[in-house]
Every structure is written in structure tokens, then in C-alpha cells.
Amino acid sequence: MSLLEIDGLSLEIHGEPILRNVSMQVEPGRVLGVIGESGSGKSMTAFSVLQLLPNGSQCRGSISLAGQDILSASEADLCSIRGRVAGMVFQEPMTALNPLQTIGAQVAETILVHERVPRSEALVRAADALRRAELPPEKFPLTRYPHELSGGQRQRVVIAMAIALRPKLLIADEPTTALDVTTQAQILDLLKRLVVEEDMGLMLISHDLAVVADLADDLVIMRSGEVVESGPAHGLFRKMKHPYSRALLEASGHVPERNSAAQEQALLRVSNVIREYQTHTHGWWGRVAQVRAVDDVSFEIRKGESLGLVGESGCGKSTLTRAILGLEEIQGGEILLDGTPVVSHHRVNRDVRRRMQVVFQDPYGSFNPRWRVDRLITEPFHLLDGPPAGAERETAIVEALESVGLSADDSRKYIHEFSGGQRQRIAIARALIIKPDLIILDEAVSALDVSVRAQVLDLLAGLADRFGLTYLFISHDLSVVRSITERVLVMKSGRIVEEGPTDSVFDKPHHAYTKQLVAAAPVLPADVA
Missing domain, CATH: 3.40.50.300 (P-loop containing nucleotide triphosphate hydrolases)
Known part of the structure; x- marks a missing residue:
């Protein structure tokens, strides 16, 4: 049975x-x-x-x-x-966990709801469940809160809650x-x-x-x-x-077609960039320590090129992205776009900044839900000295929407009226509307269905051919990076540990960390139909 x-x-x-x-x-x-x-x-x-x-x-x-x-x-x-x-493990652990309760209390609560046992016994069994979920209490005390754990560790806590009663x-x-x-x-x-x-x-x-x-x-x-x-x-x-x-x-396994080739001239040059943070080792009043999130990073992106940047959470990818956009102050090195510094005298160069745009992982979270699409995608106009108005503004909106496969009528809708893939198209339209040279895509397709992901990747490849765009594609999904980039950088602990042509790096990785990433990537069986 x-x-x-x-x-x-x-x-x-x-x-x-x-x-x-x-x-x-x-x-x-x-x-x-x-x-x-x-x-x-x-x-x-x-x-x-x-x-x-x-x-x-x-x-x-x-x-x-x-x-x-x-x-x-x-x-x-x-x-x-x-x-x-029956136990259930939900998709988003941070929303499944109570931020005000310790992980021990939350796992123990599962036991206390079903069994009349002393709280001390429930905590002992909670520790056992966390150990079975590979969070040993000697390394991860029951007194920790969800925000003190990484995404994978939080998912293990949710699994521990689901298996606490051995369903x-x-x-x-x-x-x-x-x-x-x-x-x-x-x-x-x-x-x-x-x-x-x-x-x-x-x-x-x-x-x-x-x-x-x-x-x-x-x-x-x-x-x-x-x-x-x-x-x-x-x-x-x-x-x-x-x-x-x-x-x-x-x-x-979709691979988008791309017809244009990268030029020899470098568009973006990152040289010996360092970004450090101050942190307290034991709460607010603990000893101050320096954490180097980006450690002497150098690379360049050629005009018309798609460059991938891969690495685990905490490796420094997002910090580096913010530094390139002028949103993070760097303690060393320089970042140049076409030979011009992104930041000069501690101020972002607007002429440079308007030539770079970003597409975020969660389009819904990056939009104001109270604004209609026409206002959402024209946000970058604040970077222009003379933003278009009237009929010129309407023309720019229509062109941006139609370039990503949407219609002019969509400009009057609100963001909740669209699917996830359509929202990401709107995010791309927002990035395109001021005709940038470089678009940074930060996990832009990681949460999409595979068929929608394929459509968005095709869209990005087509836009690159049409407008001569340059991409910095940041993702933890190696299959996505492999399908759309010509070169790839592998980042670990703030440093670039390997770089080269995408196929060469993934087929014959040299660094142990790259080998670990490639080995962990999910793949379809070799004999699929």
C-alpha cells in the first residue's frame, strides 16, 4: 500500500x-x-x-x-x-521562520504542539532534529536567531522543524x-x-x-x-x-543565439578594487574588526561582451556590483567606464552613471507597487540633464516596452497585474529606456520557470545584438551563465580565483573552488531523449 x-x-x-x-x-x-x-x-x-x-x-x-x-x-x-x-518544507525559509524566536524554540514548538512533554525535553529533541539536519548544536547553538544564519542554514532549520517528529x-x-x-x-x-x-x-x-x-x-x-x-x-x-x-x-538546456561579437576595446575596467567594512565581533559593543568584502579585484569588460560573474552568497559579487554603480565607496583601486572614473572626489559622475543600469533579482521588490508601469520604467530619467517630456516621453515609454515584447497599453497597468516573466521584462525596459552601454544583471532569471527563463535569455541576446549592449551577468546558476556569456569570472571570499572563456572554465576548471561549483551544479542525465 x-x-x-x-x-x-x-x-x-x-x-x-x-x-x-x-x-x-x-x-x-x-x-x-x-x-x-x-x-x-x-x-x-x-x-x-x-x-x-x-x-x-x-x-x-x-x-x-x-x-x-x-x-x-x-x-x-x-x-x-x-x-x-507529514512534514512540510516551504520555499522561502525566512518567511517560514519567526524572526523573534530562536531556532531551538521554533523546532521545539513543533514537538510541544503535538506532545505533552517538558520544555527541556523538547529542546533536547530539537537539538537532535537540528543535528540530523546537519546543524550540530555545538556549532549552531539553539539560541541563535534566523537572521544570524545563511540561506542554506535557515533552510536546514525548516527541515529540522519538518522532521522533528519523524514523519x-x-x-x-x-x-x-x-x-x-x-x-x-x-x-x-x-x-x-x-x-x-x-x-x-x-x-x-x-x-x-x-x-x-x-x-x-x-x-x-x-x-x-x-x-x-x-x-x-x-x-x-x-x-x-x-x-x-x-x-x-x-x-x-536552452542556449540563446547571439550574432554580434565583442570589440577589442574595453568598456569597463576594474583595477585593484578593495572594499572593506567595519563589524563588531560580539554584538554592538564588541571588538571592531575589518572585513574585506572585495579584495584586490581586477578585470575588464569589452564593448559588446557578456561577462559572467559566479560565486556563492557572501563571496562579494553584490558588493562589487554596488561599487561599479557608485553605490559603495571603495578603499583602493579604481573603476573606469570608457576611461572615466565612476566616482570622482567622492561623488558619482552622472555622465558615467547614466551609461550603466541594473536589473535586479526580484523585479516585484524593486518596483513601487503604487506606481503605474509608465512611471516605473521612467525612473532612470532622473540621471538625464534634460529628461524627455510630453510626446517625447510617451514615445520613449512605448519604444522601451515594445523592445522587450510588451505593448503600449501595458504602460497604464500596475506591477501586480503581470506575471514574474513580464515583470522581469518591465525591469529590463526600465534599464533600457535611457539607452545605457552596460547593463548589470544581478540574478535576473534565477527565480523564473525554465521556459520563461529561456524567453528572457533570448530577449537579452536579441537586445544585445540590436542595441550593442554589454552585460555583466551575475548568477549562481552555472547553466544560465554558460548559455549567455563569452567569459566568466569565479569569485570566492572577495577575490577572483579563476577567469577565462566560459566553456573552458566550466569544462576544465583549474581552481579547486571552481571544480566544487561545477561538480555541484545540477545536470540532466546524459541519455535523455
């Missing part, structure tokens, strides 16, 4: 169909990968298992978990099942989306180890086939609330039948 069996599940929310005749099952000790793009229904299927659905939801069909009928269970029974029989089923909803490749590999290895050691069933939800390729025993591919294909993972990868499955597979 299956641990989890979903048969003919249909879901409506306020009469709107969300899921249609969904069937899948999870066996003890096996991993089920549920793959699909945003809106495919994969998360709603997971929420249906635990009945964590919004008001107005109505389910039909059947869900059996460890022999218990979920759809007929009372709320009291469901409260007993959540955490004890039979673990549901992991996009558990590695925003993580570095090495941290992502560690989290996936941890989940696999827990499945083996605890004989748990794992339902792993992801939008990326490559992430689950080495982990899943079985696969379910969903689209628009329906299962379009399912079966054993190895066989499914070798012979995908449904056009949507094959489209996802092709998008995972």
Missing part, C-alpha cells in the same frame, strides 16, 4: 477550477518529483494533502495518507497529522530555488539521506527538471492543474512523450 495516494483529485476555489483529475502516489523510502511551471498546480496539490487551502476551496476525489482519508478528516485529525505524519512523509516545495549551487547540492543530499535513513517518502516539488534528475525515483509533470505525464524517472527522462514535457526539457 502506498504511503500517499492521490486519486482523481479535483480542486475548485470559489468555483474556479484549479486541479483536474490529479493522480499520483508516494512510496516509503522513495522520492516523487513533481515538476511544472508556476500555475501548474503542483503546490496546490501539496497543500491539498495537508488541507492547507484557502477559504472557498472544495476538493473532490480521494487523498489517502498512511491509510487515513484526508478529505473526510476533521480539523482536529488534520492538526494531528500535520507535522506528525512518514516529507513534502518539500521548491526547497532550493534561491540557493547557491553548492548549498543546493547539500540540501538535496540531506533530503536524500533522510529518505534513506528514516524510510520516509519525499514529495519534491520543483520547476527545474535538472534539480530533481539525480534525486527522484518517480516523476509527475503537471501543466494547468493536470498531470500530463508520469512514470519512473529514468524511463521518463529517456523517452518523454508529451510535447509539454519535451518543451520543459529543451528549455532547461
